Amino acid sequence: MTASPRPAPEFPAWPQYSDEERTGLIRALEQGQWWRIGGSEVDSFEHEFASYHGADHALAVTNGTHALELALEVLGVGPGTEVVVPAFTFISSSQAAQRLGAVAVPVDVDPGTYNIDPAAAAAAITPRTKAIMPVHMAGLVADLDALAKLSADSGVPLLQDAAHAHGARWQGKRIGELGSVAAFSFQNGKLMTAGEGGAVLFPDEGLYEQGFLRHSCGRPRTDRGYFHRTSGSNFRLNEFSAGVLRAQLKRLDSQIDTRERRWPVLRELLAAIPGVVPQGGDDRADRNPHYMAMFRVPGIGEERRNSLVDELVARGLPAFAAFRAVYRTDAFWETGAPAETVDELAERCPHAEAITTDTVWLHHRTLLASEQDIRDTAAIVADAVAGL
Template sequence: MITDSDGPLPLPAWPQHGAEERAGLLRALEQEGWWRYGGGEVELFEREFAGHHGAAHAVATTTGTHALELGLGVLGVGPGDEVIVPAFTFIASSLAVQRLGAVPVPADVLPGTYCLDVGAAARLVTPRTKAIMPVHMAGQFADMDALRELSSATGVPLLQDAAHAHGARWRGLRVGELGSPAAFSFQNGKLMTAGEGGALLLPDGASHREAVLQHGCGRPPYDRVYAHLTQGSNYRMNEFSAAVLRAQLSRLEGQIAVREERWARLRKALGSLAGVEPQDADERCTVNAHYMAMARLPGCSAGRRLAVVEALTARGVPAFVGFPPVYRTEGYWRGPVRGTPGELAGRCPVAEELGRDCLWLHHRVLLADEPVVDRVADLFADALAAG
């Protein structure tokens, strides 16, 4: 076991940056304009990000939450509509729905991958359902085969929440090749980052034109007569963020390859510990981007899990408790809802369990050298014994 005499845990820093980001910031600084219609960085980033993910188009946004809002807006979601979301996810997934006046409908998730249970989602489709929002949890794809079948059978479109899935692949297909809009986040902890930011991938020209309008207050690009043609907001990304993200994109694939290797090693070590179940892999997810290294402590109380997380952080391991079910947050009940906490909990037993026993490690752990990954596993064992 590792003792304090081993010194600070030598994890890679995050975010990572270098000469490419510096050069990009100077390019943006020295342009004629610093907003997307005054320079070229945002447009170039959109083209490069869409191409990297196999999408026809991309629209860069201020945040990942705004990318979700924009995607819902493009799908025509509005007040009184329903959107099916996983119960176990960061609250941005349901919050984006509520900000448009629509009702998030939490569905349970699978106990192994923590992704949307498609059967549970199917049982919640009603005439009011305007979209289904799978979340690719920690880089592990939701079951896109079953989801696409459900979408085809019901006529309800999908909006992929791909905030954790930069560069991931399903059956060899990139996120943008799956035929539905997909929203990404570039918040400080994400796999690519400019501190904040987001992007929405779009499958065709019509949806792209609508997204461009909505993300600029309903106004066409380069309009000079204030022709606001639709509803929307100002979700436009600035040139500095786009310049940084172009550099971040250039190193994404190399980092994914390292994380894939290190997760196999860490997963094996964690899986050998009594009382620990690492997140499962769906073999159809041919590339997992590994935004988080997630695991469960089945049967563990929320208090004991917190003690394990605190023991890990005290030893320099960036550890966090898992998400509570969205309906277990106070903020959820401040927006449009249907049902009661008890009713939602009753139909989401797996999300309830995950809310108590799931924890995760920051993905920079998976960028560390192999001996450091082994040390993290030993520290996890120590924290489990102490907790």
């Protein structure tokens, strides 16, 4: 492929910040208490984040992976248990379970939405299953009607991996109004960020109190005698990160509005390119924050897909190859892997196998650009695909 004369679109920088973040950092600095016990920024952020998502309780933690690990621990996951995860997801979804000594059980995903297939999840449940973890891929909420029924019928709780889904809705309900625990990430590329960070939404006070204890080494908030009530670790978020996140939360809605306007334009343009299939949607997911703009080129194969990504990057697009199926990484097999072989898992996860090799995603700042930049983006994709 040769370089295109088409000029690269002008995408906004990420992360975005303003005097709001500076004010938050100074506020945290000048309060004189820089950790959450004694400071006020983390407490304030938790209240604001919970309120924004319609949840009763939020617990801020060190990162999104720790958010998943902590949530799973609160739900009773540990050695000898199993957690059902989508085969197509970032590795943290499976590693959070494996770090607790549990077995991560990968199941297939829908070929259009890339979200966990409820029927595949149902088939994977055993008496050892302690949690089902739908991942809201690229911000598109998974089929929570079917998954909530599965949870109710089986007695296995859901843990929403909402690392991509800040501000998302399902049939008018926010993530915190859907009755299950949800975990978020604030890593540098996420929809709101402090470089790192995470949060867990809890639907009731009992689970929240367990989470608080475990995220603070098992120590109650008012303890002065080192009476650690449970096992745990130090997953506490610092005050400076919380000050930044409070500012990030304030601009999230307007950014989602922009991406919601831009994605239909880009989707239509991508769908018109021969061989390109953009990520599908679900009308019940009535607010999608669009963490990624994803599309498939079915049949392209991993090597040519990777060449396509390289070409898009060379032409100025923030393009990436899709996640590798979790069982196609060495890390997955180190601990907490199921009894099946790679080939056996691949056979029962054909859609995850295909998506792993033929999918490209564009960073969400693409969808914060102008409509003309969106059109230029699609034109660059069309040029690059035609040149394969």
